[in-house]
Amino acid sequence: xxxxxxxxxxxxxxxxxxxxxxxxxxxxxxxxxxxxxxxxxxxxxxxxxxxxxxxxxxxxxxxxxxxxxxxxxxxxxxxxxxxxxxxxxxxxxxxxxxxxxxxxxxxxxxxxxxxxxxxxxxxxxxxxxxxxxxxxxxxxxxxxxxxxxxxxxxxxxxxxxxxxxxxxxxxxxxxxxxxxxxxxxxxxxxxxxxxxxxxxxxxxxxxxxxxxxxxxxxxxxxxxxxxxxxxxxxxxxxxxxxxxxxxxxxxxxxxxxxxxxxxxxxxxxxxxxxxxxxxxxxxxxxxx
Amino acid sequence: xxxxxxxxxxxxxxxxxxxxxxxxxxxxxxxxxxxxxxxxxxxxxxxxxxxxxxxxxxxxxxxxxxxxxxxxxxxxxxxxxxxxxxxxxxxxxxxxxxxxxxxxxxxxxxxxxxxxxxxxxxxxxxxxxxxxxxxxxxxxxxxxxxxxxxxxxxxxxxxxxxxxxxxxxxxxxxxxxxxxxxxxxxxxxxxxxxxxxxxxxxxxxxxxxxxxxxxxxxxxxxxxxxxxxxxxxxxxxxxxxxxxxxxxxxxxxxxxxxxxxxxxxxxxxxxxxxxxxxxxxxxxxxxx
Numbered sequence: 001x002x003x004x005x006x007x008x009x010x011x012x013x014x015x016x017x018x019x020x021x022x023x024x025x026x027x028x029x030x031x032x033x034x035x036x037x038x039x040x041x042x043x044x045x046x047x048x049x050x051x052x053x054x055x056x057x058x059x060x061x062x063x064x065x066x067x068x069x070x071x072x073x074x075x076x077x078x079x080x081x082x083x084x085x086x087x088x089x090x091x092x093x094x095x096x097x098x099x100x101x102x103x104x105x106x107x108x109x110x111x112x113x114x115x116x117x118x119x120x121x122x123x124x125x126x127x128x129x130x131x132x133x134x135x136x137x138x139x140x141x142x143x144x145x146x147x148x149x150x151x152x153x154x155x156x157x158x159x160x161x162x163x164x165x166x167x168x169x170x171x172x173x174x175x176x177x178x179x180x181x182x183x184x185x186x187x188x189x190x191x192x193x194x195x196x197x198x199x200x201x202x203x204x205x206x207x208x209x210x211x212x213x214x215x216x217x218x219x220x221x222x223x224x225x226x227x228x229x230x231x232x233x234x235x236x237x238x239x240x241x242x243x244x245x246x247x248x249x250x251x252x253x254x255x256x257x258x259x260x261x262x263x264x265x266x267x268x269x270x271x272x273x274x275x276x277x278x279x280x281x282x283x284x285x286x287x288x
Numbered sequence: 289x290x291x292x293x294x295x296x297x298x299x300x301x302x303x304x305x306x307x308x309x310x311x312x313x314x315x316x317x318x319x320x321x322x323x324x325x326x327x328x329x330x331x332x333x334x335x336x337x338x339x340x341x342x343x344x345x346x347x348x349x350x351x352x353x354x355x356x357x358x359x360x361x362x363x364x365x366x367x368x369x370x371x372x373x374x375x376x377x378x379x380x381x382x383x384x385x386x387x388x389x390x391x392x393x394x395x396x397x398x399x400x401x402x403x404x405x406x407x408x409x410x411x412x413x414x415x416x417x418x419x420x421x422x423x424x425x426x427x428x429x430x431x432x433x434x435x436x437x438x439x440x441x442x443x444x445x446x447x448x449x450x451x452x453x454x455x456x457x458x459x460x461x462x463x464x465x466x467x468x469x470x471x472x473x474x475x476x477x478x479x480x481x482x483x484x485x486x487x488x489x490x491x492x493x494x495x496x497x498x499x500x501x502x503x504x505x506x507x508x509x510x511x512x513x514x515x516x517x518x519x520x521x522x523x524x525x526x527x528x529x530x531x532x533x534x535x536x537x538x539x540x541x542x543x544x545x546x547x548x549x550x551x552x553x554x555x556x557x558x559x560x561x562x563x564x565x566x567x568x569x570x571x572x573x574x575x576x
Contacts, residue, residue, distance in 0.1 A: 033508050034537040035346040036379055039391035058323040061353040068400060073391035091324055101316075103327035103361035108404050112356060115403035116396050220321050249322040 004041060004070055006054025008063045012087060012268045013053040015280035020051075020287075027070060037062075039069040046078035051287070052118075056090035056109075057247065057270040064090060064109065068116035075117035083287065084118035087269035087279055088245045092127040110134035122286060124269050124279050125172070125216050125244035142282045144244045144267045145172050145214075149179025151265060151277045157210035158237055163187060163201055165215040165223050173214040176242065180212075187227055199230050207235040217245045218264065221252035225259045240265060244279075246272040292329060292358055294342025296351045300375060300556045301341040303568035308339075308575075315358060325350075327357040334366035339575070340406075344378035344397075345535065345558040352378060352397065356404035363405035371575065372406035375557035375567055376533045380415040398422035410574060412557050412567050413460070413504045413532035430570045432532045432555045433460050433502075437467025439553060439565045445498035446525055451475060451489055453503040453511050461502040464530065468500075475515055487518050495523040505533045506552065509540035513547045520548075528553060532567075534560040 002023040005013030010026075017024035028040040052074055054067040067086065074082045094105040113121060114137050121139040126132065132139040152160070164173035164186030177184030185204040191197050213227050224241045231239060239261050246266035253274070256264060268275040290311040293301030298314075305312035316328040340362055342355040355374065362370045382393040401409060402425050409427040414420065420427040440448070452461035452474030465472030473492040479485050501515050506529060516527045527549050534554035541562070544552060556563040 034348075034535050036348055036382070037393070038382070039393060040387060041389045041391075043389065060322075060324055061349045065349040065352060068396050069391045069393050072393070072396035072399070073389070076392060076395070077389060094324070094326070099328060101329045101331065101361070101365060103329075103357045104364060105325070105327060105357050105360070107364070108356050108360035111360070111403050112400050115399050247322050 001049045001051065002043070002045075004050055004052045004074060006052065006063070006067055006070060008055040008057055008066075009053045009087065009268075009271065011271050012055070012278065012280060015268070015278050016051060016053055016085070016283050019280050019284035027073075029066065037066060037069065039066065039073055041070065041073050041077060044077075045074055047080050049081045049083070050074040050079040051083045051085055053085045053087070055088045055270055056086055057088050057245075058249070060090035064112065068112055071113070071117035081119045082117050083120050083122065084113050085122045085283060086113065087124045087267075088247075089123045089126050089131070092131050095128055095131055106131055107134050122283060124267070124282065127216060140286055142279070142286060143172075143175060144269070144277065144279050144282060145175035146179045147267065147277050147279065147282065148242050148244070148265060149176040152176065152212055152240065152242060153180050155240070157212070157240065159208070160210045160212060161185065161204055161206055162212045162214060163204075163206065163227070163231070165213055165227050169215050172216060173212075176212065176214055187230065200234065201231075205234070206231050208237055210238040210240065211236040212240045212242050215241070215243050217247050218243045218252065218256075218266070219247040219249055221248070221256045224256060224261070228259055228261055242266070245269050246274050248272060248274070289337045289339065290331070290333075292338055292340045292362060294340065294351070294355055294358060296343040296345055296354075297341045297375065297556075297559065299559050300343070300566065300568060303556070303566050304339060304341055304373070304571050307568050307572035315361075317354065325354060325357065327354065327361055329358065329361050329365060332365075333362055335368050337369045337371070338362040338367040339371045339373055341373040341375070343376045343558055344374055345376050345533075346537070348378035352400065356400055359401070359405035369407045370405050371408050371410065372401050373410045373571060374401065375412045375555075376535075377411045377414050377419070380419050383416055383419055394419055395422050398427075410571060412555070412570065415504060428574055430567070430574060431460075431463060432557070432565065432567050432570060433463035434467045435555065435565050435567065435570065436530050436532070436553060437464040440464065440500055440528065440530060441468050443528070445500070445528065447496070448498045448500060449473065449492055449494055450500045450502060451492075451494065451515070451519070453501055453515050457503050460504060464500065464502055475518065488522065489519075493522070494519050496525055498526040498528065499524040500528045500530050503529070503531050505535050506531045506540065506544075506554070507535040507537055509536070509544045512544060512549070516547055516549055530554070533557050534562050536560060536562070
């Protein structure tokens with residue numbers, strides 16, 4: 001077994017190789033003057049199990065094409081099994097037609113990865129579990145929530161409660177809370193009088209408690225900033241946004257900090273300075 | 289039949305639609321804040337033959353992924369037949385392993401296009417004809433050389449001769465020359481004494497003649513500028529570089545002009561201000 005490190009996942013690749021105590025291969029990657037990517041895996045792969053680790057964070061299309069070239073090269077080099085490890089799967093939120101004529105882009109992305117040369121596929125906290133059904137190869141979705149919970153336990157929060165940023169994040173909040181041994185809930189729009197709708201935790205009070213807000217992705221930061229406002233109005237103490245994928249597009253992190261949030265907790269599915277938790281142990285658990 | 293216009297080929301798409309007197313569909317394409325592409329084909333495609341026209345010029349990976357999404361969307365929308373028209377095929381020069389471990393990237397690119405949803409495939413003057421064998425769907429390579437020859441005839445050159453930029457361009461030079469009814473040759477390294485090697489036309493004299501230098505691609509311009517130098521030393525009159533694909537990376541066109549070459553003749557496989565010749569009639573000829 002060896003790990004081929006995609007350029008979007010240099011640290012996670014090294015951590016996965018360390019978990020397996022196997023060789024880490026850094027491919028040669030550069031651009032021709034016209035912009036085409038040059039790709040070379042400078043290692044003997046014959047008969048090996050190659051783990052190609054490449055996130056498809058921004059720039060998504062470049063990272064996706066590089067992933068496909070690495071998968072194809074590994075296969076051409078005679079690897080017996082090629083596992084695509086895509087810790088953050090781009091386009092996963094484009095999984096439905098909201099208007100007629102819309103591309104279900106994630107369906108195409110899955111086809112590209114499969115036909116480029118993957119024998120099996122692993123991702124982490126994909127937006128909807130159903131996405132893995134686009135593959136005809138074995139495809140696994142792992143969850144980083146227990147790892148986030150363990151990390152949060154180390155922060156010594158005061159009477160903490162875990163709140164999903166919306167109903168869709170409720171199950172993720174539950175998984176963190178179970179690991180932390182604390183209560184959980186999610187934010188929901190509720191009609192308090194015939195005229196008035198408010199967003200608030202469905203069941204629990206957050207007053208004087210440290211609150212972990214959970215989502216799979218923090219992208220523009222809009223959802224988290226709005227949630228923090230609501231929770232502060234209800235007298236929450238500290239606000240701790242936790243997510244698997246720190247997309248943090250553009251100035252998202254600055255805006256989150258400007259909203260008085262000191263720390264974002266995230267994993268290395270996207271390698272960012274807020275990536276305090278590694279998903280490498282998850283990956284090591286699932287591959288045999 | 290209708291034409292779906294990829295964002296890299298807006299003019300060629302319109303010209304192809306005009307050739308077929310069929311509907312031109314401009315898809316809705318924009319970027320989410322995180323950089324993901326949104327793709328929608330706002331037309332009924334059920335039972336139709338959709339021609340998806342998209343060059344994979346720079347930025348190659350973005351244009352390739354957009355092409356795949358358009359092919360997938362056309363198929364999902366119920367098109368009976370989806371033809372991928374990729375007038376310039378990126379990565380075609382990465383068709384061999386020069387060093388062990390190198391990705392044969394064009395092989396992967398062909399797989400991606402095919403499995404994204406193409407039923408057949410058309411390209412123009414691909415670097416090596418053999419590239420089409422990477423497809424298991426019907427795949428055609430057309431040549432724009434006769435169209436370039438016809439355009440060059442309109443320029444009223446003085447006693448013209450057509451010279452391939454190297455041995456590989458010899459057949460292309462022949463096709464232009466046949467259309468123009470003039471002589472052709474190609475540049476070749478020749479040993480004139482045991483110590484001395486010179487590059488020169490293999491058979492013909494270019495003295496006092498207008499010279500058309502032919503290549504499939506003008507990328508950095510290096511080959512053309514070098515060829516022009518050699519031909520001027522041999523007393524060529526005007527120098528007219530002609531190619532199918534005006535890649536013209538970075539400052540290539542400025543450097544070509546600084547070398548005293550006034551005009552580059554190219555086609556709209558890549559839409560550039562030097563694209564004086566359209567390949568739309570070629571495409572119209574081959575699709576039934």
